[in-house]
Amino acid sequence: MNQPSPSHAVPHDGRDPMHEHQGSLRGYLTGFVLAAILTVIPFWLVMGNVIANKQLLILAILALAVVQIFVHIVYFLHLDTRSESGWNMMAFIFTAVLVIIVLGASIWVMYAENANMMPMSSQYEQNAISHQPTTRHPTR
């Protein structure tokens, strides 16, 4: 793919790291303004009691957070498909997929477990109150 060039053979290829995917003043200021707006909106939603529906409010907060995270990635971390021959992006996508699986699956599994165990746990608590703990394990 790439022609062998002297720069690849020399370990310290000059000042190259300084000129790779660098930011600009305009980029940082754009990111700052966008991030500030995306921060103020959820605070306003919660502290001003704007949305009465709790589910809708939580969804709005989370959606704004996801947008803000992407603003940070683009304008502050300067992640694009060209940096480090695309390996940064590959690592990021891999991480994002795994994080979504870890978060989503944990929440899904635990909420499902919680819902399934609810009647049993209240029964269990009633038993624990009315009987001594030894009756829980009659075989011991």
Place this chain on the structure above:
Amino acid sequence: MNTTAIDTAPPAPSDYYSLTEAPPRNGTLLGFWIYLMSDCFIFASLFACYAVLGTEYAGGPTGAEVLDLPGLAVNTALLLVSSVVFGFAMLEMQRLKKGAMLGWLAIAGLLAAVFVSLEIREFLIMIAEGAGPGRSAFLSSFFTLVATHGLHVTLGILWLIVLMVQTVKFGLNEDNVRRMRCLSMFWHFLDLVWVGVFSYVYLVGVVR
């Protein structure tokens, strides 16, 4: 060394390297990025803990009772401004203006230090009110996640101070530029994690 007899010319491109795929030109930055991605997993698992345990109050205080939103707004602003100021320092570094870079770095570090001290103050107030990490599963997961982030910021400040001393002593050499780029990623990454913390842990924690 006998330099007359030995061939000192750089090795010619051979079959042994750089044939098909060139390695990234600065492996450290990629490696540090991968470290940050692994750090994402630490925070993801702590976020998952909070998501699962965040409503288990055990008869103790709820999120709406103990979480301080005005204080949170101040902390969020501090960290965001600190992140942008660090960006300004990077711009000065690209222009090789050492003095201006150190000035911006000092401001960024100071803002982060105020952030950490306000967070510690909030923790101490909560613990004094009887809402310490041992009170309920909600508070355990809250303290673990927020304190892990705070610890990262604290270590970032320490790193910043060391790097400032290094730059004053040895100037903007290649090593320090590379370290600055790594610290800049770390700094912005912590601000990114804070977006998740203030949105999900605090705002959602107060609402639900």
